[in-house]
Amino acid sequence: MMDHLLRDTFARHEELVPAAHPALRAAIFSGARRRRARRRWAWTGLLSALTVAAVLLTGPIFALPRHAAHDVASPARPIHLLLVGIDRTGRDQPAQVRANAIVLLHIDPARRAAYAVVVPHDLLLDLPGLGRERAEGAYLVGGYQLAADAMTGLTGVPLDGGAVVDVAAMEKITAAAGGVDLCVDRRVQSSHLADDGSRSPGYGHPAMVYEPGCRHFDAAEAVDYLRESVGSGDDRALRGYLVALARAASEPSRLPAVLAAAGSGLELHLGASSLAGVAGMLRGVEPGAMAGVRLPTAATAESGRPGRLPVPGGDGLYDALRSGKVGPWLAAHPAYGV
């Protein structure tokens, strides 16, 4: 009875279906051309929170006063942190939050260098007891720990800690820092904010546009600008934000609020390390010097599970991570630079 009614209802409403008008095709082709021109690599997804997550952990840490870390000796080996970016906004069921961004942060204090290895959300991983699953699904099923175990299993890189970051937390931390001064190089139109700062572009409220130039951004604008820029593959905006956040947060009157916001907004998994300990290891690294690396993957045609498969040995990246030779590896494999 219901089956029949439903089929009948759908069939009768086919009359609502518009014809595939040439204008729609034109919009599809020109839209893709525009975006491709802005992108260095062509996978979309919600990359927004991805390397942005790095900001959230490292920003406040960079902002720690140096004396807080003076007693921590710099380790000779590189350290690795896993950052999982999530976006809870608009989810009716919190239990169904996927990781939309996973970043392996490689920090090499001896060489004063840091690299953010970007893990595609649709990377297919072999999970203990679950078989082949997507990286985003690993977080959904087993939380941070399963995502961390899966990444260690894949790369052989021991993790020193990590954090789960959500867009709201990012905004809180930026607000505690009193906003940031950012320089925009290229016009960016927001898909989340209207021009009057309200959260709903739509009829009567055109979308917020970030024009080129330098100005002060409040927290909502800064985070929104970052989501848009990083989403289109532009990590210069991210580096600018990192530096600006570190600068704003290191204002002595702001620091306590920023650390409190970071402490309550981030789900930290630092294991044996403390925030101050990690800060010590990060001490010589210039925030602006962080480089992005794409995890080597290959497309799979495996039926039913579209996604990417990791390339065996990561094309040499995993060894480079373990031995602290990411710089030379990246120089030899420039295609993986973000």
Place this chain on the structure above:
Amino acid sequence: MTFEEFVEARLQALLRYAVMLTGDPHTAQDLVQETMIRAQLQWRRIAAADLPERYVKRMLTNAYVDLRRGSWLRRVALRGVDLEAAVEPRAAGGYVHDHADSVVERDQMWLWLGRLPRRQRAALVLRYYEGLTDGEIAEVFDCPVGTVRSWISRALTTLRAQVAPALTGGDAA
């Protein structure tokens, strides 16, 4: 298959699917446009999949489920409200010679479909319009089959409670 060939062959079908999901031709076009732009950007990977159309349908379904207030598709929500008003004239005008009362009731079905949670509605469209099996629907959502069945069962329960009594004279079977 090139992206152009795919557009030629499947655009109309995707529009049909999007209308069944959203209940509204304008929103459906926005959704299809956005999804196809994204699909073109990652076409090499999609074309390598066994069923490119299934992959794109999955992207479209996710985009529909993810529509949120405050996003570029906020107008979707606004147009959704018009649905109730839109049902009335069609029922009164288009079908006067048919069993008018029962058509009005059946358009209640369309109205209630629009009020279901999005995953539930999408699951119904995939099963009863697209003719997918529960296993195939689970692949679209990338979730266990049991979850799909529970969405469908909850959706059917809602529809039975709201629509079926009027249609069947109180027999909710």
